[in-house]
Amino acid sequence: MALEKFVSTTLELLQEEREAEIEETRIWQENISLKDLQNKGVCLLKLQIGSQSTGLYGRTVVVLEPRKHLGFSSLPSNSFGPGDIVGLYDTTGCTAASQICTGIVTRVSQASVSVAFDDLKDGLSFDTDGLFNLLKLANDVTYKRMKNALNALNGYSNGPAGNLINVLFGDAKPSSQSQPNAVEFFNSNLDDSQREAVSFALSQRELAVIHGPPGTGKTTTVVEIILQAVKQGQKVLCCAPSNVAVDNLVERLARCKAKVLRLGHPARLLESIQKHSLDAILAQSDTANIIADIRKDIDKAFAGMKKMQQKGERVNFKREIGELRKELKSREATAITQILKSANVVLSTNTGACDDGPLKFLPAEHFDWVVIDECAQALESSCWIALLRARKCILAGDYKQLPPTIKSQKTASKGLSLSLMERLIQMYGDSVVRMLTVQYRMNSAIMDWASKEMYQGRLVAHSSVEKHLLKDLTGVTCVEDTSVPLLLIDTAGCGLSEMEVTDEQSKGNQGEVDIVELHIKALTEAGVKAKDIAVIAPYNLQVDLLRQKLSARHPELEIKSVDGFQGREKEAVVLSLVRSNRKGEVGFLAEDRRINVAVTRARRHIAVVCDTQTVQNHAFLKSLIDHMTKFGEVRTAFEYIQDIVPQNYTRDHKDTKTASASTSSSTKQKVRDQPSSKVKQGQKKPTGGSNKENIAGSEKHTKSYTSSKIEQEQNESRYAEIRQQVESFMKGLNQRELQFPSSFNSHDRLLVHQIAEELGLVHESKGEGSDRSITVSRPLESTPAEEPTHQEEAQEEETVPDPQSDPSCPPALDLKSLHLERMKREQQKREENAQQKKQQNHNPPAHSQSSKKAKGKNRTKAGACDIAAAAAPDDDFDTLISAVVKADSVCSFVKCKASVLTLGQLCLFCNRQYCLSHHIPEVHGCGDKAKSHARMRISKEGVLYAGSGKKDKSMDPNKKAYLQRKLDSKLKDMASQRKQKAKEKDS
Numbered sequence: 001m002a003l004e005k006f007v008s009t010t011l012e013l014l015q016e017e018r019e020a021e022i023e024e025t026r027i028w029q030e031n032i033s034l035k036d037l038q039n040k041g042v043c044l045l046k047l048q049i050g051s052q053s054t055g056l057y058g059r060t061v062v063v064l065e066p067r068k069h070l071g072f073s074s075l076p077s078n079s080f081g082p083g084d085i086v087g088l089y090d091t092t093g094c095t096a097a098s099q100i101c102t103g104i105v106t107r108v109s110q111a112s113v114s115v116a117f118d119d120l121k122d123g124l125s126f127d128t129d130g131l132f133n134l135l136k137l138a139n140d141v142t143y144k145r146m147k148n149a150l151n152a153l154n155g156y157s158n159g160p161a162g163n164l165i166n167v168l169f170g171d172a173k174p175s176s177q178s179q180p181n182a183v184e185f186f187n188s189n190l191d192d193s194q195r196e197a198v199s200f201a202l203s204q205r206e207l208a209v210i211h212g213p214p215g216t217g218k219t220t221t222v223v224e225i226i227l228q229a230v231k232q233g234q235k236v237l238c239c240a241p242s243n244v245a246v247d248n249l250v251e252r253l254a255r256c257k258a259k260v261l262r263l264g265h266p267a268r269l270l271e272s273i274q275k276h277s278l279d280a281i282l283a284q285s286d287t288a289n290i291i292a293d294i295r296k297d298i299d300k301a302f303a304g305m306k307k308m309q310q311k312g313e314r315v316n317f318k319r320e321i322g323e324l325r326k327e328l329k330s331r332e333a334t335a336i337t338q339i340l341k342s343a344n345v346v347l348s349t350n351t352g353a354c355d356d357g358p359l360k361f362l363p364a365e366h367f368d369w370v371v372i373d374e375c376a377q378a379l380e381s382s383c384w385i386a387l388l389r390a391r392k393c394i395l396a397g398d399y400k401q402l403p404p405t406i407k408s409q410k411t412a413s414k415g416l417s418l419s420l421m422e423r424l425i426q427m428y429g430d431s432v433v434r435m436l437t438v439q440y441r442m443n444s445a446i447m448d449w450a451s452k453e454m455y456q457g458r459l460v461a462h463s464s465v466e467k468h469l470l471k472d473l474t475g476v477t478c479v480e481d482t483s484v485p486l487l488l489i490d491t492a493g494c495g496l497s498e499m500e501v502t503d504e505q506s507k508g509n510q511g512e513v514d515i516v517e518l519h520i521k522a523l524t525e526a527g528v529k530a531k532d533i534a535v536i537a538p539y540n541l542q543v544d545l546l547r548q549k550l551s552a553r554h555p556e557l558e559i560k561s562v563d564g565f566q567g568r569e570k571e572a573v574v575l576s577l578v579r580s581n582r583k584g585e586v587g588f589l590a591e592d593r594r595i596n597v598a599v600t601r602a603r604r605h606i607a608v609v610c611d612t613q614t615v616q617n618h619a620f621l622k623s624l625i626d627h628m629t630k631f632g633e634v635r636t637a638f639e640y641i642q643d644i645v646p647q648n649y650t651r652d653h654k655d656t657k658t659a660s661a662s663t664s665s666s667t668k669q670k671v672r673d674q675p676s677s678k679v680k681q682g683q684k685k686p687t688g689g690s691n692k693e694n695i696a697g698s699e700k701h702t703k704s705y706t707s708s709k710i711e712q713e714q715n716e717s718r719y720a721e722i723r724q725q726v727e728s729f730m731k732g733l734n735q736r737e738l739q740f741p742s743s744f745n746s747h748d749r750l751l752v753h754q755i756a757e758e759l760g761l762v763h764e765s766k767g768e769g770s771d772r773s774i775t776v777s778r779p780l781e782s783t784p785a786e787e788p789t790h791q792e793e794a795q796e797e798e799t800v801p802d803p804q805s806d807p808s809c810p811p812a813l814d815l816k817s818l819h820l821e822r823m824k825r826e827q828q829k830r831e832e833n834a835q836q837k838k839q840q841n842h843n844p845p846a847h848s849q850s851s852k853k854a855k856g857k858n859r860t861k862a863g864a865c866d867i868a869a870a871a872a873p874d875d876d877f878d879t880l881i882s883a884v885v886k887a888d889s890v891c892s893f894v895k896c897k898a899s900v901l902t903l904g905q906l907c908l909f910c911n912r913q914y915c916l917s918h919h920i921p922e923v924h925g926c927g928d929k930a931k932s933h934a935r936m937r938i939s940k941e942g943v944l945y946a947g948s949g950k951k952d953k954s955m956d957p958n959k960k961a962y963l964q965r966k967l968d969s970k971l972k973d974m975a976s977q978r979k980q981k982a983k984e985k986d987s
Contacts, residue, residue, distance in 0.1 A: 007154040013416040020408035021138040044134040059116040089133040146381040167206045197434040210396040214600035215441025234368040241378035261343035337361040353386040380420040443485040449627040476527040486632025492613040494637040506541035531556040534570035573602035580611035737777035893918035
């Protein structure tokens with residue numbers, strides 16, 4: 001009953017999945033122009049036939065090339081690959097009416113694509129002078145084979161797999177041999193868990209599951225099991241869902257001198273194992289010459305048939321071709337059967353083990369065992385193609401990594417994505433499973449998180465990899481980046497939000513791309529080779545952005561999606577998680593297995609670039625962030641990109657009296673909201689932002705609240721302590737720069753960066769590793785001739801008029817809002833120029849000096865602050881006041897003399913008055929500051945304010961072009977239909 005229900009349900013889901021794939025292809029054909037399809041890489045236009053020949057099993061193989069007579073020497077960039085199902089069309093389009101036939105791609109190069117056509121209509125020959133279009137189609141061959149296997153399973157009786165089927169559907173319990181034989185291992189280096197897995201697999205009668213987490217030597221164990229089976233005289237059929245996985249097993253088995261045979265077209269195989277393919281062995285067999293002669297005769301007959309004009313002569317050639325093909329098939333069948341029977345291990349993809357392939361020449365009970373590697377990545381229905389051939393199966397894989405790829409999310413949710421391996425573990429538990437527990441890939445710090453979250457904490461790092469780091473590699477220098485296995489680069493609060501391209505349904509984050517580029521630069525400069533680094537992102541758009549930025553500079557750097565990197569490993573991995581938004585949405589990052597795969601690709605170093613405030617909303621991602629915070633290095637994006645505006649750092653000019661206090665409060669809030677401040681190993685990280693977890697129990701809640709309050713007080717205390725040091729430095733003018741000790745962690749350095757930013761000081765991190773420190777200094781754009789004395793400084797301060805105490809100042813002037821530190825900074829910048837000009841012109845008006853300088857680089861006149869700062873100590877106070885009043889009464893824009901006493905606008909960014917013609921920040925030179933402030937405000941509040949932009953109601957040019965193409969296509973179809981009707985009438 002369970003079997004019948006499984007078959008009926010799975011057939012329905014497969015049909016839905018098939019329809020979803022066909023629908024996608026149909027949408028491509030109907031709604032997208034042929035040129036756009038070619039740009040997407042799924043279509044090749046206007047190809048000509050280079051050659052035509054007869055391949056294995058009498059297939060017609062056609063080589064299609066670009067039009068070389070027009071100078072096209074290579075094909076456009078495309079995604080065609082061996083095994084793809086393609087449709088051949090005439091040049092009128094890629095519709096059902098224009099389709100000539102379908103075939104399978106056998107080989108792709110930059111200059112040509114070879115396609116094998118199985119069932120050509122009688123007499124159909126290709127016009128060698130004609131042009132053709134090639135379109136990638138939904139793969140109906142795979143669906144047909146799975147459908148046939150399920151139907152065979154439903155009606156299975158009296159075959160070798162009878163007991164196995166009962167066990168896999170729960171109608172019988174798995175059994176084992178009463179007296180397992182002692183095993184003499186071929187590989188003496190197997191660890192205890194691998195030896196136990198091999199012994200267990202040999203002792204079971206029907207079923208054994210080998211669970212191999214990342215880096216635990218799963219392939220090594222599978223190879224040992226196969227060799228032991230061959231030693232016992234068993235015939236083994238070994239399968240995997242992908243050609244790459246099968247080729248990997250062929251290579252390993254061939255090294256061990258096993259007699260292997262690889263099924264599949266040679267074009268789909270790695271070059272190193274092509275000698276083990278059926279084609280290669282067949283070419284070396286005794287009947288190879290006879291078969292080759294028959295193929296030549298068929299080709300000659302085709303050539304002769306083309307030359308013949310009379311119908312009777314063509315019929316003779318057709319009859320001759322038919323007889324030759326019969327003989328060819330008979331000879332090939334005999335040779336293939338002999339080769340198959342002599343092999344101990346036959347290897348193919350899951351779908352390659354079908355009844356309409358070479359295995360049809362073998363008797364039903366030929367194989368004793370079926371081994372399916374990477375079983376967790378295969379649809380269960382594809383596994384049944386091979387499983388019906390043997391009495392015992394070994395399933396190997398890791399169901400904690402990515403599941404099978406499925407187009408329709410609806411069918412996946414209904415159970416199509418549940419693999420056979422996962423279903424059996426749910427049914428039988430640990431009784432049929434042996435897990436490999438010693439891993440040979442990752443540093444223990446990287447492994448510990450995956451072990452705890454995915455593998456019940458059972459993984460153990462082998463001593464050879466437990467402590468290995470990038471700095472241990474040959475030619476790599478010891479710096480901070482090469483000395484840490486875990487690095488978290490946090491973009492929270494930095495305004496590096498994700499972007500979204502609606503048409504692509506994908507996500508990107510340019511800010512994270514920039515940070516990844518800087519980290520890759522640091523690693524390569526330290527001596528790490530680009531080929532040893534992988535950059536992984538979960539979204540295709542982000543992968544494209546990263547490739548645009550990095551591929552030209554680092555050609556050997558691998559940049560792929562998570563899905564494209566399964567089964568691989570690199571010394572260093574940089575992972576960009578992309579998502580950064582106010583809603584805390586993580587999208588399909590919520591797929592735990594995808595993140596597990598991404599992190600466990602790294603051997604010595606993993607760097608994660610993410611917005612912790614966004615990704616921590618998902619519990620599994622939060623566990624990764626917590627682990628990296630506790631056991632790794634944590635940095636903020638401020639340490640990589642200097643001009644980022646902090647999310648909560650804003651300068652509100654409406655409340656200028658408490659400017660300093662509000663800024664201090666804002667920064668304290670920033671510290672509290674910053675979730676990724678670096679902490680020392682073993683130290684708890686302050687939790688901030690919105691935590692959505694429900695904490696059960698009032699006692700636990702109270703402890704959490706108390707802990708949070710203590711951490712908050714500690715942060716505020718540390719902030720006040722560092723700010724006091726910086727302010728003391730600013731008051732003492734003898735000291736040019738203030739260097740903080742290297743013992744500061746990145747949390748303390750972040751506070752220094754923020755405080756220095758508030759007070760207008762230069763802040764810079766220097767050094768590497770344990771010597772990394774931060775230095776704060778005054779911004780000396782032009783070095784002053786001599787340092788000002790305390791007395792001069794005091795005199796300068798006296799020259800600043802107080803608008804409240806001095807009635808001569810107009811009400812619009814508000815000098816009190818300017819910080820004393822800014823005045824000092826301006827004074828130091830201009831003191832030398834003021835003294836030089838004073839010598840040239842003994843007593844010029846203060847405002848004219850500023851005006852002359854304003855004609856240089858700046859587009860604005862000197863304001864009140866500039867005049868007050870540039871005044872020499874012996875200047876007349878009344879002259880200074882009049883200059884300030886005059887400067888503030890006219891527009892600050894260069895050459896504009898409009899009065900602003902009655903109508904004027906104060907700029908929030910430079911604190912100067914402008915007339916209504918020049919008050920816009922972009923006009924008078926504060927455009928960059930205005931944009932930065934607007935980005936920060938929108939990032940913080942998520943509101944677009946009036947005037948920030950009007951909706952463009954004009955039609956999108958791309959949509960307009962698309963509609964035009966659709967109209968042209970419709971008119972073309974209608975015109976072609978009219979022509980056909982006209983012909984019919986004529987006839």
